[in-house]
Amino acid sequence: MTLSLSLGEYQRYGRQMILSGFGLQGQIKLKQSSVVVVGAGGLGCPALQYLAAAGVGTLGIVDHDVVESSNLQRQILHTEDRLGVSKVASAATAIRGINSNVKVDAYQEMISPSNAVGILESYDVILDCTDNPATRYLLSDAAVLLRKPLVSGAAQRYDGQLCVYNLGEDGPCYRCLFPKAPEPGLASSCEETGILGAVTGVIGNLQALEAIKIITGLHDGTTALLLYSALSHSPFRSIRVRKKQVNCTVCGTGGSAALDVVNTDYIAFCGGPTRDWVKTGQ
């Protein structure tokens, strides 16, 4: 573990190290920390960008897909000359350009019940930058099992949502808020509903910020749901949400013990296969 910084690091990070409540300790915490970003798309790109720039020591990136033309409108780490390249490789290249001190672990695979715990367990904070309900339940269950905070972002059309699940002793998990999955077909994807790129930018950026707050100890530890509506005169709304639910089937009393991520069929739980816009997209 590195407990001091080089002169170059002082120069690079000085602007944030002089912040009250941040300091040298905050920078060292970032350097020693690891964050895994699941999904290197509209939310994952801005999140990775600001996590790398801030000096997070290790970044994991999980995505099975390759860069396509329709991604470039919002997935701002990917470039025209990396069309056809895997998103994790493209994002890793971009991150190296910003900050070569960051160690990048690239997982070019789809997160699934069988690989989730193995991939996620070595990171301090998990970012949900994915695009479908089944993966959101999977990541939440895995975060509960691994006792890690899950910074969850979502964006569709002109709207976005942000919440940190499984935070501290009494923070709720995704299932505490949404015990039953929505009907398939109601969970529409970006391809079907459209998305303004800058909306994913705002939410992904805020996900990076929440992760940085958690790592450096700047987070107040309470759970709030942030709602964003880009066309509204008053575009942001912060909601006070329930605490961990005693009767939650996963994080509630006796829940965790029964948790068996590997053998849960998340697709079936969510009512069958939902359309994968990343895969079918164009």
Added chain:
Amino acid sequence: MTLSLSLGEYQRYGRQMILSGFGLQGQIKLKQSSVVVVGAGGLGCPALQYLAAAGVGTLGIVDHDVVESSNLQRQILHTEDRLGVSKVASAATAIRGINSNVKVDAYQEMISPSNAVGILESYDVILDCTDNPATRYLLSDAAVLLRKPLVSGAAQRYDGQLCVYNLGEDGPCYRCLFPKAPEPGLASSCEETGILGAVTGVIGNLQALEAIKIITGLHDGTTALLLYSALSHSPFRSIRVRKKQVNCTVCGTGGSAALDVVNTDYIAFCGGPTRDWVKTGQ
């Protein structure tokens, strides 16, 4: 004027073109539009990134400075291998990577009373991504003179502010809200007070979004001031602000006629030279 799109453009921008209220017309408006971003730093980088990705036809970038190590913590278009390169050239390179269809005009000079009108007059929307009061007053006065909306962002420490000035018939200018400049020394800069990179990201990103809303006609035309405080439990607050002030010395009745940007000493108006953190920074 191009009134249709190529197949490649349909593919690239499809996700936003299917949005209600956006459509083909919205995309064509973006393509025909031009936005000038003054300052290619913490706010300018994310703003440029999302304006380019969305397909704004022409982007102007104004900055006199070169990329330094202390910038990389938040100025996410600049890379380690472009240290020492001018910020406008570095940003232009990054934009070309994202979207080679965007025409980039790079102005490697400091915006000043003598060049402001000449640079800004050919653009539809002006983004204030600068870092000192004198330039903020200059850009506001020039925007009034040129009758263009000014999307103004600011960020320090963990806080940010966003407002669109000079919007529509009765929107206020910066001077309507702040007729008198703050005392020098009270207007502290990023170097003195510190800045968390992701905070500039959120505000710069929102500046791009406001510009896109204005260009595509999605903006509701009312002026609000958005306050952002990253560590707060309820981090955003939207404020209803005054309309254009009749007695404003610049945009009020008889004000515009008297406006003489070229011969105004903005530095003196703001109480003498303020420290330029970009220049002195390290």
Added chain:
Amino acid sequence: MTTTTITTKSVRIEFGGGLELLFANQKSHKVDLPGTMVDGKPTNVHDLILWLRDNLLKEREELFLDKNTVRPGILVLINDTDWELEGEGDYVVQNNDEIVFISTLHGG
């Protein structure tokens, strides 16, 4: 001699996350609710949900309701607070309350 007092409660309703599409694509509504139900009990959020179905919903009831409550994936917010903290459907609606129905987003 009997006196009949008709009381109504004025409530602001907001829909988000796509739910507005079921309500004439309008996000914000101002509605006047009966102060009490036919059984004499004061109007609660459960009553409000059924009232919205009968009076404001334009299409596809199954995207809003499931077994007489909001369908899974919809969060109800009472004055910027999760309704679970306020008693869920049993919360008695107050004059000038703001009640938000928001569908969770999954895109990214």
Added chain:
Amino acid sequence: MTTTTITTKSVRIEFGGGLELLFANQKSHKVDLPGTMVDGKPTNVHDLILWLRDNLLKEREELFLDKNTVRPGILVLINDTDWELEGEGDYVVQNNDEIVFISTLHGG
């Protein structure tokens, strides 16, 4: 027989944009203001500003006040509205009002 009623107004005060540094580095304050001033007039925002100077300000008055009002660059917000729309200093403070003092930021 005379009755003296002491009325106070409870007001939430927020400081932002760095102003909190002058107020013990605390952004949020709950204060009880006298309901009327010595001249018998109800307490307005101008009175509140002077009251804050006398009771809450910890240092460097010149960063908060200039000629008995807030210094240039500070915006006053009354219940999320620019005070200019509410009568500025003449606005009579109401119980439970939230008044925000925010310093404009210039960084980027």
